[in-house]
Amino acid sequence: MSIEERLQRLEDVVAITQLVASYGPLVDAGEAERVADLWTEQGVYDVDELYMGSRAEVDAMVRSDAHQGLIGNGCSHFLGPAHVAVDGDRAVAVCESVLLVRRGDRVFPARIGANHFDLVRTPDGWRTTRRTTRGLDGSADARDLLSRTGRL
Template identity: 45%
Template structure:
């Protein structure tokens, strides 16, 4: 029975992590800064290579409330996160995958960003939270590719 319980817990954990990551795009696109920041732990970090290194929920919310993101929403945008590969280890996990940001240019959607992502998560108070997310454009850099490596 213990083996079955462990397998069920792992499935539930993976589903919770996938749901958490999938909620990022809709929250970003509707400008729900506080709800998006609540995906992170209190002292979580969000590093976007060449753009930002936000530490803590207020700074992470500030990325959504900032002028750049507000203009992106005004133009029309979609943050799409692909499936993630999840490595579980008890109360911590790592998820790796891609993200794409599309922007409306007045006539059609254009690809604004294609990035590699590494999410580090922890079970905190019975639920999963992001402790760190690193995001880097896939422009041929080895550092960006490394984010996808198991």
């Protein structure tokens, strides 16, 4: 692999790592348009109890009363460091996440999850084509997402 190819791969890994890391602060700030922009136009966000099949549906989720209630009370969507694998214009990232919510003066973990991102390079940079999140509840589905670490 040439030095240029190695540099491109490193730049891609950093860009994807930044994309994944930006989700928590943006969603907790209620930045619906910026959160939605992390996906392609028809990008999918598939969470256990919620399926969003487009950028517009991700935007609507952030603007929803349920989400606004979370951030209005204080919460933190924290995604751990992502393991990123790149192959040309396609990539995957795998990480774990924690949703912390405030109830009164206390903060509680409301959800822990396994996350798998499928990404594509676009003219505007890397975007998510599909993010699948499953609760880390001992299920095979969640373990399967984590086992995809390093595999495209």
